[in-house]
Amino acid sequence: MAGEDPTYITWIKAKPCERCGWHAGCEAHHIRVEGLGMRAHDLETIPLCKSCHGQRTRFVGWWTPRTGVWETADIYAWEEGKAAHYNRLFDLEQMRGFPA
Numbered sequence: 001m002a003g004e005d006p007t008y009i010t011w012i013k014a015k016p017c018e019r020c021g022w023h024a025g026c027e028a029h030h031i032r033v034e035g036l037g038m039r040a041h042d043l044e045t046i047p048l049c050k051s052c053h054g055q056r057t058r059f060v061g062w063w064t065p066r067t068g069v070w071e072t073a074d075i076y077a078w079e080e081g082k083a084a085h086y087n088r089l090f091d092l093e094q095m096r097g098f099p100a
Contacts, residue, residue, distance in 0.1 A: 003041040011090055017049035018082055019056075027053045031079040046082045 009028050016023045026047040030040045048056060 015047040019052040022049035
């Protein structure tokens with residue numbers, strides 16, 4: 001299927017949660033939806049733990065316990081920047097021969 005990169009998804013899931021830092025069992029959050037029933041390319045993902053992924057999927061924002069507020073400003077820009085960072089890191093690790 002176009003837009004799928006299983007190696008990259010496996011690599012992303014091994015990273016800590018981008019939101020809270022949890023290290024076990026992250027999911028790949030696709031940062032945008034292309035249409036009804038369609039996901040973005042697998043390269044447009046960031047690692048999120050199950051809890052943070054659930055918050056992000058159900059709500060447009062994050063609950064921040066320390067401040068007691070929902071953060072919503074510029075969330076898409078933040079996710080796009082993080083996805084680009086992971087793309088560069090993945091490419092660098094692949095060039096240096098690190099396992100994915």
